[in-house]
Amino acid sequence: MSEQEQSTQPLGAGRSVVRNSLILGLFAMATVGLIAVTQISTAPRIAEEQRRVQMSALNEILPHDQHDNDLLADGFEVSDRELLNLPRPTMAYRGRVENEVVAVILPVVAPDGYSGRIDLLVGVRANGELAGVRALNHRETPGLGDKIELAKSDWVLSFNGKSLQVPAPTGWAVRKDGGEFDQFTGATITPRAVIQAVYRALEYFAAHRQQLLELPDASTMNEDSIDG
Missing domain, CATH: 1.20.5 (Single alpha-helices involved in coiled-coils or other helix-helix interfaces)
Structure with a gap:
């Protein structure tokens, strides 16, 4: 070369x-x-x-026959890491009848699901009873933990009408742990996490009841927020 x-x-x-x-x-x-x-x-x-x-x-x-307002338009932010486990301010909603608040729908996170966090909406009536619970987002095992979805099971309806007093605090657990709620066959972690999250939402409502049910002034309606 x-x-x-x-x-x-x-x-x-x-x-x-x-x-x-x-x-x-x-x-x-x-x-x-x-x-x-x-x-x-x-x-x-x-x-x-x-x-x-x-x-x-x-x-x-909260079905249409139980409120006469636009739920999405009647939203306000809540910020609470201790009971609701919210990583950031998240929207909650008020249900009204003739402008009187009859129920509040709170966001709550169950951080300890089998496959991670479970995002829930928990409806609480003004008297402290549960109007209903729904799962928004989760990654629980199909056929097992996903029974928290109403489309897969009616288990979530067992919360309807419950409160901090009914059942007693010891009853807020799966039957395997001595509580009053059914567990899923082959899946106990998921319902256990949801039960505890719903109970914490009821505790949050009780601690902030007056603030959650009060009617904001029209000038602050769209700026309403509650810190935990």
């Missing part, structure tokens, strides 16, 4: 590395751009689906 050939070989290799790096960089930029466009285009549909699921859950907890 001549001295000239030896001197040009490294130069050619360097150009090849630069060219390949540029190609990879352009490919990465195109991929990121495609992902961004996809997220932007699907975000409205995802938000609308989340709104639909939430609205369905709200109306199942």
Whole structure:
């Protein structure tokens, strides 16, 4: 090999590395751009689906014949890490009849589900009784833990009418632990987590009852918030 050939070989290799790096960089930029466009285009549909699921859950907890207001329009933020386990301020809702608050629907997180956190909505009537409970989001095992969904089981209806007094505190557990609630066959962790989360929501309501049921002034209706 001549001295000239030896001197040009490294130069050619360097150009090849630069060219390949540029190609990879352009490919990465195109991929990121495609992902961004996809997220932007699907975000409205995802938000609308989340709104639909939430609205369905709200109306199942407090049917139309039990309130005369727009639940979504009567929302307010709650912020509580101790009882509701909320990582950030989250919307709660008031149900009214002739402008009197008859129930409050609270968000609560069960952090200790079998497969992680379970997001719940818990409806509490003004007298402290449960109007209903619904699971919004979870990753529990299909066929086992997912029985917290009304579509899979009527287990969640067993909360209706319960309160801090009924059953007694010791009754707020699965039967395996001496409580009054059924566990699932092959799945005890999930119902145990949900039961405790619902009980904590009732404790939160009792601690903030007056504030939750009071009517905000019209000027602050859309700025209403409650700190735990």
